[in-house]
Amino acid sequence: MKPIVILALALFSVQSISARELDLFHVETAYQAANILQPWRKYNKNQPVLGVPFAGRYVITILPYGDGRSALVKPVGGTRRDVASLIKLDSELRLAILRVGDIKESNDPANPLIPQRFFGNDLPPLFLDLKALPLKSALRTNGPGQIGHTVFYEGTGASLSPAGNTEIPVIRFSGFQKNISPGHVLTHDGALVGLIASFDVATGIGTAIPAALIEQFLAASGFDKNNVLRIEQPAAEPDIFGPDKEGTIVRTAGFRGRAQSEPSFLRYQGLISERPVIAVVQTVFVRTQERTLLQNDLILDVPGNDITARGSVNDEYYGDLPLSLAMVLKNGRFTTDSTVTISVLRDREKRDIRQPVLAASESMNVVPERFRTPSYLITGGLVLLELSAEALPKMGTPPARLAFIRDRYLQSDNLSGERVVFVNEVLPLDQNAGYANGRRILTAVNGIGIRNLNHAHSLVKDARRRGSDVVFTFEGNEIMVFSAERLAQADEMLRKKYSIPFLSGAPPE
């Protein structure tokens, strides 16, 4: 065993020496984090990540949180910090491009900008041929000091995107190392294999966004293959990206499936062949007319994707992937096609359908994994929130009803734009004395069934503008009534007693 270890160490040393050193930047962004159950309580947090400079004045990184404004960058090994402005942010991958300083405006010799030498190297070559990378290959997680850590390539797979709304292909690696965080760069022989999105210190398992997606993001952001920005003026940047109007390259076919290969099940469905099928477990659609796949449909075939015995698909680029993900990928990148043809069995009848391919977004899920900016409405002391999977564990022992609702929507047809609105607490005020505290689900405002918090908010505003009562109806037939006058008094008291600056915030887009 010992000689093998020595040989391995020797190989790593050779590899480290031969590896091209990367220019890296510390990137620090400030963002406002919010308490999920009390979203008006915001606090400032700093988010230190690493970034890779390229194209003379740009840095590419991953920003798990925040909008990337007020960013500071500092070369690893340098002393000078400079401001950088976000020009691109992928809402799902959380890949971000920052532009550093403005060289033209810098004429203060006592306070020079980051020396150009730190931008001397361009983005390292992208490692795009993953099939040529054997499992357990040594990779480097480049970090401060340029030394980095050695980890091991564990192949590819599917994982939730950093934003948490859909699945993306990822590179998996293993190795018990500390100090690995989002934005660290994963390289092999100096080529960029991926940007690290997550790492679990306890298990030593991490995921990285593959180079192919980084390349696609750069291209969608206006950089050509030589990393030269084609579009110089921010105003002319593509509409779908940017801090004010985010977008993503991530596409989804809008369903989750489960393999069914049991012979008795297939025979019962009238299928003679024993080829596995994919049973549709959950569907996501944005508009009713896009509702093509239905729950319990059996997907028999998707052109170009052979369903394996395990019910997955052998993607030509990433290997084994779930069908729902593989069918929106082409050569390692997300497709730009707007539909995909699927052959399904519905009610024992075979039919071909054209399933829309959509940009992934938070608005697709009734109960999203997490809200980037949780919205809230406080009226009459009632704290109204929308349910997310992230909120449940914060409730301690969450009400069984809420936990069940979350799981039910995860496994059923998912109505876009619909949300579960609940009262998280009733802040005690004279104006709501007599109404009991406790978590309960809001079903209607003034008799109108609500679709989401924005909808509830508009109904409350409308009633108050007209000076009429506001009647909240909850699951279980409980009602709470407030006159417009009392709501106004309650608003004033809330600001005074609880120092809540805004009684509603971050309504969903």
Place this chain on the structure above:
Amino acid sequence: MKSFVSISLLVSISSLFAQETRPLALPDFLRNQRPITEIAQETKTDSKTETKIDKPKTKVEPTVVPQAVCLQVTRRIPSSAQPHASPRVVTDWSVGLKLGARIVTDVDNVRGAVSISYRSPDARTLSPGKLPIYGWDTGLALIQTDEVTTEPVLETEGAELDSEITVAGCGPTSVELTRLRVDAVYRGKLENNDTAEFQLLRPSSPRSPSALRSGSPVFIGKKFAGLYHAGKSNYVLHAYYVMRFLEDAKDGKYSGMPRRSFDYQSLQHPDLRKFLNLPDTLHGVRITRTFGESLLLPGDFLKSLDGSPISDEGLIKVKGSIVTLDDFFGLRQAGPITAIVDRGGKDISLALSIGSPEDHLRARSTGDRRVFFYGAGLIFQELDYEIIHDHRSGADSQLRYRYEARFEDRLNRETDLDVVLTNVFPDAVNAGADGFTSSPLESVNGQAIRNLRDLRNVWATSENQYFVMKFRNRPGLLVIPRESLKVAEKRIREKYNLSESSLAEGTP
């Protein structure tokens, strides 16, 4: 949803009491020093009629320390994780409170009992006791002996914060007394029981905790204060509940503690009153929903119960004390009760039949075996306390919801008892079943499954080519071919070393 309601009720009730000068810890009658039998008899009389107290004809001096008895119980403890496996058999010593020919003890001491014997602490010989009456919702059990003696009248005393209490345990040759202090008086659930919350006392930690056994009587001076429970948490169940249980079980069967069978909201808020167009003279609570069979309807205004008016906050006066509606029901024996309800502006009188909801499944079973159904390498069990607390299926959010909100959300109308796929012995015949573990079964071959018997009947009588199982709120179907079932079951038994008799034992 139940937790929503209970949280909200607790908070509102706490805040209401906070405004009162009366302490929240214990209602007055729980601190009453009169013989508890008087109070129990009072609660059975109509408050409109004059209270009659039948005092015992011959006054028996309260006996105290000698009432603790040692119990030797052999129990069979089945496992919900492996219901087909033979139950574990254990024999334990524990303690009970002997009252004439009856012994009351903690239900945990006799759960799954197959034989019971007892002796006085200073005696050497054991006498047989009869298998108990289980007070499944109160955490108590009653053992009948063959003795013919008069039941003594116990004087009770409600312990309060800092009260000195004495726990009477069972030593090798005599009663062992342990002096403790009451560290807290609180409202909480009993161990192994999710049915209701009780007034409990938290005693200080004993020097040797292992010496104190569940079922040991607790005294303040010479007055009975409750029964000690030793377990994951140590507490004393207030004497009132013990005496109420004894009264209930006097006829040889236990009816259970009545519980509120409706949800309500207070009528305090002026805007709510205005919206509902309520006159100033109407006081009470608004019924928001009912569970089980109730004459009340959502939208009714409940004004009084048994002649005692209900306040807008949902409080009611009982024997000079103001209590919540939950306590009002919990302190009564089952039976009819008169409710005055405002329905559509008119007062109507309803004779409500109050009883204990059929939620035995929310307390740990007292049986000595698990009921289950086995077929095609699949084991189905009924959703109960053990599945939620002891089985990995308890982590499933749907099962937890159906367990917790069964009555409140009227899920009991869908099934008598939810049937859950809990164990799979993987085999070609049940391929794909793993994806449905911890799911409640909805139908087999299109027939609704309301209990394990339904499943057994469909299994035994269906002549279809397949058993097609649909699970509640789970996409997909589980399809089992019937033709090869016998061969497959033999194969599974051999593969997993299962005996045919053990699999048949749990048949409902």
